[in-house]
């Protein structure tokens with residue numbers, strides 16, 4: 001197959017663009033099967049993982065569709081999607097922002113369809129019918145009582161008050177309702193902060209590995225991204241630039257995606273760095289509420305005496321991502337700029353949802369849901385970890401991590417290029433696996449998988465881990481590999497899982 005790579009950026013992005021061009025120009029017709037990844041990798045002299053990532057990008061753009069067990073196909077409606085793109089492509093980017101957007105890798109938060117039965121994808125919510133019922137009740141009450149005028153841009157007072165009380169109790173963050181800005185999730189918060197704090201070419205430090213949606217939003221705003229390595233204590237400040245940094249974006253309670261918790265020494269070093277550099281720290285506390293071992297450490301913001309930390313919380317993990325509701329705790333000096341940015345972005349977040357959320361938090365429903373969800377998540381996590389121990393111990397080492405809704409399984413003995421065979425073989429038996437490599441700007445310490453456990457029941461997770469063990473064995477046999485699970489350097493292994501469904505959650 002003839003493909004012209006344009007030489008710009010990572011190879012997987014170049015390959016994805018070349019394939020996209022072939023689809024747009026009609027060389028690859030709807031329903032056509034894309035070449036087998038192994039064959040294309042050989043033909044182009046690149047790793048199979050690269051080809052797989054390029055295919056995933058096409059799938060994310062809805063131009064291609066993976067078919068269980070038989071490869072990836074050009075989507076039936078690719079031409080209409082392509083036609084829309086062609087119109088867009090024929091217009092040069094109309095602003096520097098649009099040009100930067102076009103340069104970003106295509107990522108989408110919306111999942112098209114479930115292609116496998118047991119998908120260990122990170123970010124899938126836990127289905128809870130009782131929560132849906134309770135939420136419907138709150139929404140309907142809020143809709144009948146709510147002031148139907150434009151709400152204040154910083155959010156309804158009652159929600160800001162309950163958020164204050166909540167972050168003080170749960171995360172050790174003390175603030176006044178005036179410091180709280182209600183936003184449409186973390187994603188909007190990052191965009192608002194980029195507008196207020198980042199000029200084109202300002203340097204923003206992000207962790208490596210990183211959360212792609214945050215990095216893309218920052219790049220779209222023109223930030224120059226400085227990727228900083230993390231280790232078993234989280235982000236190290238030693239190698240950070242000594243000047244010109246406007247913001248450091250971090251996930252201290254549960255580094256995304258490695259799962260590492262930032263050590264107290266590193267937290268203090270980061271706060272010192274921000275004070276010296278007079279830069280801002282953006283603390284993304286996306287899933288700090290769900291903790292399964294030990295005591296919850298307070299948020300970084302709780303240690304901040306210089307008002308350098310902007311704290312971000314979201315209801316996407318504690319309730320569900322469809323809600324699109326979150327909050328920023330702003331240092332006083334940034335409050336009015338951020339409220340102004342929010343006002344001119346969308347005037348305000350939806351009043352009915354805010355009122356429903358305030359009532360849900362105020363009447364104890366939210367707290368009850370969190371306790372129940374934590375027990376269920378603890379049990380699911382236990383099933384995943386014991387399943388991995390039982391079926392995959394020869395190959396997989398799980399990073400020590402005691403919070404959140406995913407763990408990382410490292411495969412120290414596995415050559416990176418074998419990961420695509422593993423993913424494909426797993427897919428053909430109904431198991432969705434997601435390598436960690438795309439989350440790294442550099443090279444991961446070794447091959448690894450992001451294992452999300454929130455959306456599968458304990459029974460499903462037991463089947464999933466058995467399937468994973470069988471797939472690992474089959475791929476190893478086919479490739480003539482021996483099982484060699486060693487500790488990858490810089491990775492601290494997970495202790496034997498503790499599953500105490502009856503013990504109180506350490507939220």
Ligand SMILES: Cc1ncc(COP(=O)(O)O)c(C=O)c1O
Nearest residue numbers: 123185186187211256286314316
């Ligand atoms: C690191 C990180 N931050 C934040 C979020 C939540 O983003 P939002 O509040 O926009 O849904 C996620 C969701 O997966 C995440 O992984």
